[in-house]
Amino acid sequence: MIKILIAEDEPLSLQTLTGHLRRRLGEDALIEGVSNGREAVERARQIQPALIFMDIEMPVMNGLDAASILHKTQPEIPIIFLTAFDRFDYAVGAMRAGGTDYLLKPFDRAQVNACLRRTLHLPEQVAEQPDETENPFCAQFSVWLAHHYMQDVSLEQAAEAMGMSSFYFSRFFRTAYNQTFVEYLTAYRIRQAVRLLEETEIPVREIAPRVGYADAGYFSKVFKRHVGVTPTEYRNH
DSSP, X not given: OOEEEEXXXXXXXXXXXXXXHHHHHOTTSEEEEESSHHHHHHHHHHHOOSXXXXXXXXXXXXHHHHHHHHHHHOTTSOEEEEESOOOHHHHHHHHHTTOSEEEESSOOHHHHHHHHHHHHOOOSOOOOOOOOSOOHHHHHHHHHHHHHTTSOOOHHHHHHHTTOOHHHHHHHHHHHHSSOHHHHHHHHXXXXXXXXXXXXXOOHHHHHHXXXXXXXXXXXXXXXXXXXXXXXXXXXX
16 A cells, blocks of 8 residues: 655645545555644654655644654655745755655646656556546635625735635646636636626626726726727627
């Protein structure tokens, strides 16, 4: 049985990585998660994992300190560091603490799979169970957006709702959607406006606040920039 330990205090990141590892390694693998470095040290001693994914920034004890302890007591266990900070000093610190690899969050499946092949010596082609569910981040964000797009929302508010820092949310969002938060929010609002223009007789000046624009004139400009015509012209045609 393959045993994997994940030390990650971001619930969504933990859920995403756990789900991917489960699909990659199968139901027989033991995949456990802890939320700080101290728990990682203790749990690693108990289960003797084949691999540890270790977030660098965690409460109680950070990942670098935890890895230093593990490197002395269980040097045979490879440690893959996870961080949202693209900084050279973080990479150097991770390697000095005994890390064998380093992933910048939000990471993609190819990066994770490459780490698994290098550290666990998995074959190049291993059947991965299909992902039948939507990315947890996208699923959670879609629900939040559907209830808040008509309000004056910001990236900071969205990040807080998702339980992330603004920096991490912004990076994760671009990876998930290949757009910035503002670009996606604007496109979403315009799609809702198009639906209202096609399916209702609500005046344009009343549609604007329903899709998050307090200024009807500004709404018309944004709509034309995306659709090519003003809301009134769109409805008339």
